[in-house]
Amino acid sequence: MSSYRIDELSVDQLDRISLPKFQRGFVWTKKKQEDFVQTLHDGYPFGTLLVYPENDNDKDAKLQLLDGQQRLSTIKKYRQDPLQFWKPLNRESYTSVYQSVKKMLPEGDKFTEPIFDKLVNSNPNKVAYWAMDSLSSKEDVKAAMQSIDDLKQQIRSFVNLEHLKVPMIVYLGGSAHIADVFANLNKGGVPLTKYEVFGAAWVNAAIRLRGAEESPLQDQLLQYVKNYYLDMRKQAEFDVDDFSEDELTQNRTVTLPEFGTALGQYVVDHLSALVPETTSAAPEIGFGLLGVAMNLDNRKLSSLNKYIQKIRDELEDILQKTERICNNLQSMFETLLRRFKSTGNDYENGLSSTFKTLSYFAALWDLDPSSEEYTTALSNIKAAYVYDAITSAWSSHGDQRLMEYCNSSRDYGTRISEEQFDQAFDQWIADQTPGINFGKDIKCLITIIEKLYMSF
Known part of the structure; x- marks a missing residue:
């Protein structure tokens, strides 16, 4: 009888997973994180998580993470701030919209990328208030708001988090064997x-x-x-x-x-x-x-x-x-x-x-x-x-x-x-x-x- 089962989680269910004390710190580089987000965008398969349920009789029980912290951390970071990943992966599209909005401003030289990023991450009402306060004509206000809204749509659709399923292996063996399981992980990646x-x-x-x-x-x-x-x-x-x-x-x-x-x-x-x-x-x-x-x-x-x-x-x-x-x-x-x-x-x-x-x-x-x-x-x-x-x-x-x-x-x-x-x-x-x-x-x-x- 197998001591594990194959399952999956939606992004909304990731909070069920907690990090045990023996897990490692975050070790992926920014480039590695970006490459993983690109993998999610391309729809390619990616590595599974390995978890251990605190109570296997409860389908909503907390899950101890044994392996996959880097993948899971990157997904959560992307969910919180997708722009930080989308921007370097789509630099040409980003620059095109940023420059077009910048040219509409009377003092465009003061309109930096950090200011623009903050605007892109703002809700529609704040974008509208900014446009009406900063731009002189209705045509520019409408064009700027449309450009930013289109950019947001590009970012939202880059990785469809709503339908993303995170594969996982649920370890069902005794807790005494967790060390043996942990010792055999990541042999092809960052070694333990x-x-x-x-x-x-x-x-x-x-x-x-x-x-x-x-x-x-x-x-x-x-x-x-x-x-x-x-x-x-x-x-x-x-x-x-x-x-x-x-x-x-x-x-x-x-x-x-x-x-x-x-x-x-x-x-x-x-x-x-x-x-x-x-x-x-x-x-x-x-x-x-x-x-x-x-x-x-x-x-x-x-x-x-x-x-x-x-x-x-x-x-x-x-x-x-x-x-x-x-x-x-x-x-x-x-x-x-x-x-x-x-x-x-x-x-x-x-x-x-x-x-x-x-x-x-x-x-x-x-x-x-x-x-x-x-x-x-x-x-x-x-x-x-x-x-x-x-x-x-x-x-x-x-x-x-x-x-x-x-x-x-x-x-x-x-x-x-x-x-x-x-x-x-x-x-x-x-x-x-x-x-x-x-x-x-x-x-x-x-x-x-x-x-x-x-x-x-």
Whole structure:
């Protein structure tokens, strides 16, 4: 028996669909959206939506969107403002009407396209008032109103929303398999990251934070979660299902994927010398850091939800260790990697990598911060940062190497000798191909050498 059925929705029924928390932000470019609207105009078939009914016994039940956000968002945007899509797709027709109306005006040079667009989107009464107020003759008033009305008709008929049917697959399997379904989507389009799949799998794994002002770190974490959804709401054409800023403030309960992403964003913000702010940085660092805290192989992060109770029990300890190590590493590396002149990112982190950075956390995680062992390891990390880069220590099997720092079979307790550095640099230089432009690794090395030279 199939675990799905084929169905369709009219445009008026799209409000039945809500966006689960694990869905992605809006990622289609403007060109991609315009191409999709052109597809609707041409009457060509387009991809289906994949939805999950909250109650399959209710034909009008809310539908959770599993796939198709980009198509659905574009349809809703077109429904709200068709002119923004019609205009670039029919530039010649638009310009012809705009110029003809503009020539009728005594001060046509002040009649800009934004003014004209606002007029086209106005109701007929406002257009009539504008025409009678702006044009001197009845013939011009009649001609302008007719031109604008014809243009509106062209726009309305470009995509027949009244008869548009949006195909969808309604998934009828158990909710426990949603992550498996989600992981197999969009393989031919914008690929899903494993962290987005985790978000689908762990959406019900809840972590209760302490009360307001009981833990400044947990308060910060909660704010990161809020900011994530507020930013997502700005990007997408949906309200994120089950998200209420006020409710989150009162309940102070977050899911495991929310916690992982928020933890990673904390590190991005507080360890900017090593972690560049990219779209993938927060989940990569956050989930990786939870793996470090749970002594879990990075290759097995999909089982992190099995450690949910341990994460709950050690929540404050995880945050305190993260804060301390972030501060220690940032204080050390900001003096080495800060650019002389900022060009967006304040640091030259061309030798950084996610696994290498996580290894610093893993090596320091269980050490007493007041111990000589901790101080020695922290000091040796500076040299290892460069040495590991020129020896390509993290270029392959980084997750396996990281696990060795987690289980203490590898650490930063031993200082790299000058002889080792000399040999590594000689080999690195011999492997370089001369060129005019400097790569990010060369720029980073130059920055470090400059800082060390200036410190003498």
